[in-house]
Amino acid sequence: MSATAPLAPPPPTSALAGLDARNISAWFGDHLVLDRVSLTMNAGEITALIGPSGCGKSTFLRILNRMHELIPSASLAGEVLLDGEDIYDRGRRLVDARKSIGMVFQKPNPFPAMSIYNNVVAGLKLTGMRATRGEKDELVESCLAKAGLWNEVKDRLRSPGGGLSGGQQQRLCIARSLAVRPRVLLMDEPCSALDPTSTRVIEETMLELVSEVTIVIVTHNMQQAQRVSDRCAFFLAGAGRPGAIVEYGDTDAMFGDPLDPRTFDYVNGRFG
Numbered sequence: 001m002s003a004t005a006p007l008a009p010p011p012p013t014s015a016l017a018g019l020d021a022r023n024i025s026a027w028f029g030d031h032l033v034l035d036r037v038s039l040t041m042n043a044g045e046i047t048a049l050i051g052p053s054g055c056g057k058s059t060f061l062r063i064l065n066r067m068h069e070l071i072p073s074a075s076l077a078g079e080v081l082l083d084g085e086d087i088y089d090r091g092r093r094l095v096d097a098r099k100s101i102g103m104v105f106q107k108p109n110p111f112p113a114m115s116i117y118n119n120v121v122a123g124l125k126l127t128g129m130r131a132t133r134g135e136k137d138e139l140v141e142s143c144l145a146k147a148g149l150w151n152e153v154k155d156r157l158r159s160p161g162g163g164l165s166g167g168q169q170q171r172l173c174i175a176r177s178l179a180v181r182p183r184v185l186l187m188d189e190p191c192s193a194l195d196p197t198s199t200r201v202i203e204e205t206m207l208e209l210v211s212e213v214t215i216v217i218v219t220h221n222m223q224q225a226q227r228v229s230d231r232c233a234f235f236l237a238g239a240g241r242p243g244a245i246v247e248y249g250d251t252d253a254m255f256g257d258p259l260d261p262r263t264f265d266y267v268n269g270r271f272g
């Protein structure tokens with residue numbers, strides 16, 4: 001008998017899930033870098049995490065899919081609820097959190113020598129899902145289409161992923177993340193290594209994807225936060241003070257009429 005699970009059918013739209021981080025504190029050794037941060041990331045929305053360098057945005061993002069614990073000196077406190085269930089619950093497996101909550105990194109990281117096709121299905125094996133050849137073919141087409149890459153690569157699926165442009169590689173990584181049918185996609189500055197045209201393509205892809213997967217993005221690009229996000233959380237750390245959320249709200253309000261003067265200064269480029 002196989003130890004792997006058959007490929008689940010795509011979840012219906014109602015399967016959209018929200019993430020609720022409660023009282024998250026994070027340490028590297030004895031250095032407290034986040035202090036009791038709570039944030040609700042609504043299902044079917046794009047939440048942008050903004051703030052100056054070093055305020056803990058990436059650390060917070062990594063905590064949302066249990067990547068923080070991979071760093072030997074790292075520790076954390078608090079809860080992360082996916083649809084009401086704590087991903088840190090002792091009864092829950094790490095692989096389940098990673099499968100439900102995917103991550104796209106700053107630098108595109110496809111397997112360079114592996115074909116485009118195999119890049120997309122690479123996550124299936126890692127997460128213990130099995131699929132027939134026909135199911136894989138369908139999955140590769142649908143994930144590449146959702147990532148906005150299908151038309152550009154459909155005639156060269158057996159070519160190596162490393163042969164694509166930077167923007168195409170990032171969309172390939174998005175397709176790879178989508179193949180395990182995550183409910184949340186975390187994106188850590190996904191466009192910072194890309195040119196403006198590729199950036200716009202990724203942004204359009206995000207806006208199309210959000211009807212089926214909740215998105216949380218870290219970005220330093222204020223125009224990007226305004227273009228793509230529904231809500232923003234502004235993180236700030238001070239001299240000797242750990243990162244915390246200063247303000248959270250509707251993106252239009254955060255940029256047009258923020259409550260805190262520090263948010264106003266930051267979104268208007270006055271610091272950071």
Ligand SMILES: Nc1ncnc2c1ncn2[C@@H]1O[C@H](COP(=O)(O)OP(=O)(O)OP(=O)(O)O)[C@@H](O)[C@H]1O
Pocket residue numbers: 028033051052053054055056057058059060071
């Ligand atoms: N692996 C690590 N080991 C030790 N300290 C770390 C590690 N990663 C991050 N830190 C520290 O944690 C704090 C938060 O860093 P983090 O990368 O989360 O901030 P950030 O807001 O995402 O910054 P940036 O916008 O520059 O990416 C910083 O003080 C940083 O030096």
